[in-house]
Amino acid sequence: MMSVYVVGSAAAGTAFLSRVNCHLSRCTGAALIGIAVLLSAQPAWADQTIMAADSSQVDCQASAKDLTRISLVEDEFASVSKISTGNPTDDFSVVNEPVRGDIYLSVPDGFARPALSFFATSKRGYVYKFVCRIGGDQAAQVFVSNPAIANERAAENGPAERLGTHDAAVELVQAMYSNAVADGYEMRQRALRPVYVGTLKVQMIAEYRGSELSGKVLRIENKGPSEVELTEAMVAPASALAVSIAESKLAPGKVTTAYLVSQNGR
Numbered sequence: 001m002m003s004v005y006v007v008g009s010a011a012a013g014t015a016f017l018s019r020v021n022c023h024l025s026r027c028t029g030a031a032l033i034g035i036a037v038l039l040s041a042q043p044a045w046a047d048q049t050i051m052a053a054d055s056s057q058v059d060c061q062a063s064a065k066d067l068t069r070i071s072l073v074e075d076e077f078a079s080v081s082k083i084s085t086g087n088p089t090d091d092f093s094v095v096n097e098p099v100r101g102d103i104y105l106s107v108p109d110g111f112a113r114p115a116l117s118f119f120a121t122s123k124r125g126y127v128y129k130f131v132c133r134i135g136g137d138q139a140a141q142v143f144v145s146n147p148a149i150a151n152e153r154a155a156e157n158g159p160a161e162r163l164g165t166h167d168a169a170v171e172l173v174q175a176m177y178s179n180a181v182a183d184g185y186e187m188r189q190r191a192l193r194p195v196y197v198g199t200l201k202v203q204m205i206a207e208y209r210g211s212e213l214s215g216k217v218l219r220i221e222n223k224g225p226s227e228v229e230l231t232e233a234m235v236a237p238a239s240a241l242a243v244s245i246a247e248s249k250l251a252p253g254k255v256t257t258a259y260l261v262s263q264n265g266r
Contacts, residue, residue, distance in 0.1 A: 076101020
């Protein structure tokens, strides 16, 4: 879902870490933008991002009338185990799509059970128990992220020299721009309710969290009648280590994306 909001071309890469060290130029009042976004209410759309460990239960919601896609972040499904009831109106289907390793659920018309359940094994060897409530007419998506995978990938790559703070910020911004999961970070794709800062509609759509740094991906829309030139001070708190704005000049009705990196606890 985040790809819907990532606009602009590869030229946005030149904006990475613009004025990384210039903290004094950011006004204190701009911190309210980040705080308001982080403290906004519940997610505004139905896609579900769930953190799950090996052998844990994944509680989700499946569509009653359409397909439900379940995708593993940085992993793929290898097999699915379920019980067939023998009653066509009281059973559900699971299809394992081989290209991306996702699975698709569907229930028949008249499906009376309030929830369905099954076990799934991933190619990395993790096992999950899924319990999905039935409801809604639209297609649904569920993204399952296992924090242990980041540690597993780090072990596969072998020991590496510890990155400096600024180098780590560069790496995190690049991961956020490509919608990837950086080693040592948990990524949550979600959309919090937007807040308005003047004529700008600001909404956090993804969050990356590691032991030392955290990253935010913001969707910014110009709802006003005139063009707005975005600056670091307008979109980032004073404590931000790195700020990248895909399109700094935002025409009326246009949308851009901003990437912020901050040190935890600041």
